[in-house]
Amino acid sequence: MQYGPAVRRRKLGSELRALRDRAGLTSGEAAQLVGWHQSKVSRIETGRSGVKPADVGLLLDAYEVRDRQLRALLEALAGADGDRTQRHQWWHAYKGLLPPAYRDFISLESQACRLHTLETSVVPGLLQTPDYARAVTRASLDGLPQEQVDSFVEVRLARQDVLHGDPPLELSAVLDEAVLRRPVGGYRVMARQLRHLVDLGGGLPQVRLQVLPYAAGAHIGLSGPFVIFSFPNIADLDVVVLDHLTSSLYLERKEDLKAYTEAFNSLREHALSPEDTLEFIAGIGDGT
CATH class of the missing domain: 3.30.870 (Endonuclease; Chain A)
Structure with a gap:
């Protein structure tokens, strides 16, 4: 399932890759830290696959990203309609x-x-x-x-x-x-x-x-x-x-x-x- 438009997936993936590089981790090492297969991290970073805000949070924890504003922005960019994070955004009430x-x-x-x-x-x-x-x-x-x-x-x-x-x-x-x-x-x-x-x-x-x-x-x-x-x-x-x-x-x-x-x-x-x-x-x- 795709979460958000392609432009946001690609931009989010690019930023997550930059943060992983900054943390000195390979995609395989990042995947191990969050319990995923390496291919999932790769698909997210290239924008070929969507990602839920909760999964973005897991990656940011692995990369030791503490900036609250940055975390909130990246998790919001993931923005899956059915996710609990999205339900706290007012426009969800008008989904239909x-x-x-x-x-x-x-x-x-x-x-x-x-x-x-x-x-x-x-x-x-x-x-x-x-x-x-x-x-x-x-x-x-x-x-x-x-x-x-x-x-x-x-x-x-x-x-x-x-x-x-x-x-x-x-x-x-x-x-x-x-x-x-x-x-x-x-x-x-x-x-x-x-x-x-x-x-x-x-x-x-x-x-x-x-x-x-x-x-x-x-x-x-x-x-x-x-x-x-x-x-x-x-x-x-x-x-x-x-x-x-x-x-x-x-x-x-x-x-x-x-x-x-x-x-x-x-x-x-x-x-x-x-x-x-x-x-x-x-x-x-x-x-x-």
Whole structure:
């Protein structure tokens, strides 16, 4: 049985191998310490086989890894749906509602320390008001029963707790001007959403908003929105996520991460400053 997407299996396996090497152990010696066959350790390290959080814990004990934050991150990356560790994660209660790709996105989001995102159509989920989130859900999942719409909105709002954690997720978002001009849910809903963006951008130091105005013309972000997740302690776990209508694409190669990071930095240079952005958003809000 596979646990988590391939990108996470490979990244987790690579980190476990590095920790084993640091401990001065061969894969055979590691297997002996935890009572496994050597081939199981090899499959885990190459990402060919999934691993339960409890088994990750056994390996970390064998490698004498004591860093609690590192252990929690690696065990969370294993994240088997049926495992007892996963049951303590709030989104498990919505297992029957949320597609696996969405659950995995939430899992990554909950463990990340930084998130960089370009949005060209809608306000990022972590910054949405309840009414705006409801309107987006209805539009993207047309025909969904009201009860399920409400559940999706609950999930969207619960995700926002990462902005108030200890430490909070650092969110840097570049928003195309179209995001602010499109009256999602109607003008009243949009006016409240714009005020909410101003409140968050001005009130939470961990939230950095920048608008890419129409006047910027053509830019590298025209190819579509993306999210870059960064994780504490392990830079090699960083990943780019591209969302499509029916699936998500995870990019893990260093070349991809470098390209998207450079693209995001370029977008920030062409965008309004955070201070000017808040004034810009407030001005649009006054006109709605």
